[in-house]
Amino acid sequence: MGSDCGVWLAKYLLCLFNFLFFVVGTIVLGTGIWLAVDKASLIALLKIVDSENINQFTQPRAIEQMAYVLIVIGAIMFFMSFLGYCGAIRESRCLLTTYGVFMILLLIAEIVAGGLGAFYKEKARAETKTFLQSTITDYYSTNENMDAVTHMWNQMMSQMSCCGVNDYRDFNASLSWISNKGNHTLPEACCVLKDVSQLLPRDDDCVTNPTESNSYYKKGCYEVFTDWIISHREIIIGVLSGVGIVHLFTIFLPFCLCNAFARYHGMRL
Incomplete structure (x- = not known):
């Protein structure tokens, strides 16, 4: 030996x-x-x-x-x-x-997951969107009641310049967000930011009156992430x-x- x-x-x-x-x-x-x-x-x-x-x-x-x-x-x-x-x-x-x-x-398990994902591509996309939406629906809240999921979404949206899974309306499914948002239409992370670390919008009216110039409210993160993977x-x-x-x-x-x-x-x- x-x-x-x-x-x-x-x-x-x-x-x-x-x-x-x-x-x-x-x-x-x-x-x-x-x-x-x-x-x-x-x-x-x-x-x-x-x-x-x-x-x-x-x-x-x-x-x-x-x-x-x-x-x-x-x-x-x-x-x-x-x-x-x-x-x-x-x-x-x-x-x-x-x-x-x-x-x-x-x-x-990795091969099976990859094969199923490739074979049922459209279903895999739908299931992925459903899962991502469930994280918003079940956990997303305001900055004052932030948990790990909320922080993850805020970081992703602020870094990738996007909002929600499909758009800003995804947050309306979250009871925690609805009950604590006040007059906000969307989270600060969906806005064009002047300070990313503190999630400070460049336009103070963005959270109540979002537009395509002061926010990314119509730009879903799923589409942005898919484009990033392709590139x-x-x-x-x-x-x-x-x-x-x-x-x-x-x-x-x-x-x-x-x-x-x-x-x-x-x-x-």
Whole structure:
């Protein structure tokens, strides 16, 4: 085994790869747990930073939702990297096989999702729009009652110069927005802004009397995002290809190591 440089290299390459993901997963998981149990510390820490854009995250609801997302992502990364690292370092065929099977299932899920999305393209678009609309209907509120979803939409609309999924009328489906909007016709993030970080409209009348010159009230974010994907398709294809190669690599290595470890331990008996 010691003379087999290829197996040795594969073993420690898989160890290194999963160790890095293990560290990242642990940090993400730990951060999520910390946010879930001690929001006050994060709020106090962020308020030290003199940035209105960062301080928008100090809403307790936004912190709680962000914590749950981090816990789920961190737990998955922690579990998968633990299997891969321990399987390689301990030369455990059981752990490596389990790791490889999980990676195969994840790859199959990605391929199936991509295939269904391509085959049912129009339905996929409709479902995507329905999902995006549901995030506005169920969660979107005013800046005074901001949560993580509201902040996400505000950032997306202000950065991409758009409004809602289809247009400004999407916000009328949100009871939280309707009950707290006052005389506003649309959110500040839908306006042409003079200060993006604080969501300050260039025209003070924009939120009550939007026009095509002072707002993006007729320009839906779904259309803008679709156009952005089309214009950057080469980069996106390249990134997805790179991720696919790495994914195949993490499937190929554990099964090759399983075979090598079986031969090695068989020779020692």
